Structure formats: C-alpha cells, structure tokens
Amino acid sequence: MGEFELIGRYFRSTALEGAGPTEQVTLGIGDDAAMIAPAAEKQLVVSTDSLVLGTHFPPDYVPSNIAYRALAAAVSDLAAMGARPLGFTLALTLPEVDEIWLQSFAEGLAEAARDHRISLIGGDTTKGPLNINVTVFGEVRPRNVVRRSDAQPGDLLCVGGPLGDGGGGLAVALAAALPADLDDAARDYLLQRFWRPMAQCDLGLELAGVASAGLDISDGLLADARHLAEASGLALHIRVADLPCSQALRFWPAEQRKEWMLGAGDDYVLLFTLPVASIRSLEIWKSQGFDVTVVGEAVVGRGIWLDEGQGLEEVARPAGYQHFQGNNNV
C-alpha cells in the first residue's frame, strides 16, 4: 500500500480534515502542499515536534495514545504563545505498514484533533524507524502573542494547572514501583494525564495580551522557568509550598512529589508571568474554571531561586543542562 493511500485511508476517513476552523484552511490534503491563511490582522504561529520511541515509552504502548500525545504536545506550544490552533501536518516514518497499528494511531490522532479543534492539512509517510513529526499552525494577533522574553521584575509567576502529573503518569505507564495503596481513580487519572494530555489552549487565549510572558512546561518547571528567566533577563523566585499538585500525586511521598513537580516535565501546563496590575484577571480565570495558581514572582537578577520556607536558595544550573536526551519533546 502506498503513501497516498495510507494518508487517504487512515487519516481522511477519520474526519481529521474538518476538526479545526475551516475558513483558514483553504486547501487540505492531496496536493503538493496545503494552503492556510490566518484571519485578518492575525499572524501564523508555527511549531514542530518529533516523537521517537525510546526509554520514555513502555513497549506495550497503544498507538492511539502515542498519536494523541504527539499532537497534544505540539499544540501545547501554540497554547503557550496564546495562539488559536488551526491546522497541523503529520510526517510519519514507519518501519512497516501495519494496518491495525495505523487504524489505532489514526483514531487517537482524530480524537486529539477534535479535542484541540485543529485540522490535519497535509502529511508525508516514509519507511524507516518509527518517528512521528507534527508541525502545528495557529493564529494570533501579533500584539497579543505571549513570548518568553517579555517578563518584567515584579510580575507574578503563575502556573495553569497541577504540576508533577507528567512524572507520576510516566511511573504508572511504566508500571514502576507504585505506592501499595494507589487506587484505581488515581491510576486512571495519571494514565490519562500521561497519554492524553490536553493542551491549555483556552487558557492560552485568555493569556494573550494579558500575560507578560509564558511557555508550556514540557521540560520540567525548573528547566522551563529557566528558559523564561533567561529570555527575559531576570530571576524567578518559586515558593515550593505553593506549587499545586493533583490528589493522585498525594499517594507518593512528599520528596517524590517535589521531584516530579520541579523536574519531571511533560506536564503541558502553562507557566506564565502576570503584571501585578492584571492580578484581577486571576480571579476571573479561576471563576471561569481555570486552575491558575501564583507560585512566585519575577525579580531583578538572574537564575531560579527556590523558597522552601527557610529563605531563598538558588538552583544550580545543571551541568548537563538541556542535555541531549531521549525524548526532549514528548
């Protein structure tokens, strides 16, 4: 079976094309290229992410989960910019044509596309070791875009949801040593958070034009906070006691929770700075159901500083900082 039939059979049939706004996608799958146009006064936001099977995935993964996670992780970068999702391309490298695998993969992809209101606009299939590349497109008014570089001293540092579920979810997915009393609800919640993360697009749209800076937590709070601090040229203070975590994570000891909240990554919640003048927005967002929490502030200086109740302590810049590792982007 061929490249075009693959795309046709598995991806078109799942109504992936029409999952997102259709006005902006003016030419979809089937030609040499797709056409896409942001709405008037908006610009296109673009991000690309590859997912490679490695140590981060249990060997008995379900293809639909991999697909969901790959798309959600990519869309999370749009959310971080305050952009509305429009479309995505999929470049799929597969060792062989396995129709059962493809059917499952396409289902998970279609589900993620519907959940994130984004359309498949083009693709490419190649034979080789499994590699899933997703490039996402969104739109934003240029003046509202949320960059990493515009935080100001005095801004509040906030997160858009619970931290550490990426770490806890991985532990459950890998069936690592789990707490003896871990209940099914917690297990299911963490598996869902790991395999079916939901990019915070709605929150991102709220942040557009309001937050001074932001990104999504994919590398872990400390690493991503450092990205923001360095891009904005300031220091960030983080109050560990204020870091939000899910009920499910409370089955683990406090030290493990803290490790995951600070460093595990794959949480796909937004980390952003808010001018104090916009503090009222926080209450509005909470009343709208967004799970936003103030966890620290931006100050003049450099580095990431943790407040664990006994004064501030600077977090050492890891020697292998941003090390070239298994799955930077999933």
Next chain:
Amino acid sequence: MGEFELIGRYFRSTALEGAGPTEQVTLGIGDDAAMIAPAAEKQLVVSTDSLVLGTHFPPDYVPSNIAYRALAAAVSDLAAMGARPLGFTLALTLPEVDEIWLQSFAEGLAEAARDHRISLIGGDTTKGPLNINVTVFGEVRPRNVVRRSDAQPGDLLCVGGPLGDGGGGLAVALAAALPADLDDAARDYLLQRFWRPMAQCDLGLELAGVASAGLDISDGLLADARHLAEASGLALHIRVADLPCSQALRFWPAEQRKEWMLGAGDDYVLLFTLPVASIRSLEIWKSQGFDVTVVGEAVVGRGIWLDEGQGLEEVARPAGYQHFQGNNNV
C-alpha cells in the same frame, strides 16, 4: 550539549535565519513557536517531508549534501504550487551529538536556504535513529495557486527541465556499474543534480496563474503524471521522443535513459499543463532561460499513454503503485 544549544550553535550561526524574505517572518528561532505572515492578499502554502537514511543513500554520504537535498526537495513542493518560499522548520532526530556531522549538516542547510531564499524559523532536536523532517512555508495569491486538479483536455503537458538525472545521479552516487567512458564533467553534473538539486521556484512563480495544473517530479514522470491525471480526471499522452534529457545521461544506453526518464524520480523538475491559449508563454519562458519542453497533452479519458512512435499504448497501473518504499520523498 542540549537541544537549544544545538540549534543555537549550528543553525543560528550560519545566518540561516535571514536567508529568506524577513518581512514575513516576524518571530524566529528561540520561543515556543515562530510567527509568519503571508503578504497581503496571499496565503500560506505548507508542505512537510521526511528523509530517512535507507537504501537510497551511500553509507559514506556527506552530511552537508543530505541537508541540501532535504531542504531542496521540500522547497520543490512550494515551487510546484507556484509559491514563493518564506521559511522552514527543521525537526532533526539524531542518534548522537556529533559536532563534525552537525557542522557539515548546518553548512549544507545554510547553502540550500540561501540558494532557495528561505529562512529557518524554528526547529526541534530529538535523540533517535537519523530522521530529517523539513516543513516549508511559502506564499501565493490564492487565485494563482497551481494545483494538481485543474488540468483541462487540450492542455499541453510540459516539463521544466531534463528528466532522468535523479536516476543517473543515484547511479553515480552509489558508484553502481557506470559507463566506461563516463567523463568527469558528466559525473560531476549528475552528482550535483543528485545531492544539490535546485527546486524550480523561479519557474513556479512564472507558472502561477498561467499553468492550469502542476506538480514536481519526485516519484518519477509516470507516477507523477498519474497523480496529475487522476486529480484532474483526464488522460495524459506523453511522447517519449520529446522527453528532454541531459548530455550527461547520453553516456548510458537509450533503454537505461528511458527507464530513468520515465520512472526514476528525484528529478525535482516541474511537470505542468498549459492551456493552448497560453502557448506564447512557453517562448517567453525559454527566452528567459527556463528549460521548458512540451512532452504531450491532456485529453479526455483516463490513464497515462505513451507514444513511442508506433501509436499510443496505455501504461499499466503498477500493481505496487505508490508502494510503501524506502524514500518516498527524497
């Protein structure tokens, strides 16, 4: 060394960011996503291509050549749509950080970017088996876009350059059984065509709004003609004697040349249909130095028909048509 440093050190330093039009790329590398905006009244054209090392590459390939070819092949899809290149993202999966490899790769990429006037706007690096994904962005006026589906019976079928060099180039690159009298000039020409193909963007811009349909020849003339014929719902007649081939290819026997011209792929020249009313454009393009040739015509019917001087014969639809093969897209 980390993901961001990789991108920073090897790709930023080669001035890749500014190789294309800068007005449309409003936010480049370094944030969660890039921003790009087509000019007024234009839309964005998007295409994605992955390159995997396989049987099509000699084991002693030069990384700069792989990079050049990956980008040129992707840009060729923009040329086929009549779009002007703007920017591209690179998702690079690498088994290890090899600085010499990366340096060479970045140089080839920068060269291809300059030659095609396109800017690197974002990227992603992941650890895993080598996989090079390029997603390209161009702009076009929607009414001028060259699709596959709008050819009309009576239109002339044309190609934008010599055919078969992809096949001959591969033979030289693999040092397969070569003609004993093959001279250095022919060898160099074919290696250049194989490793450093130049996407026909300038021709594509001329075709925009003039050609009725078009695509780039990446799968081989017969396969790509079939794509066009099926998308447009008509038959294509091809006169074999009129197929253009390079001087270099004449070192091979006629049968081998014909095989490559019809089927080898990787030529990255444009295949397009032209309404007879626009026949004068052909002379203008030739006078501008474009190597365009009429090789047949579109007619009512179905299928691809070859005229080898003894009447028309239909080309059988290959059983493994568009077979899932090693390198569909390079």
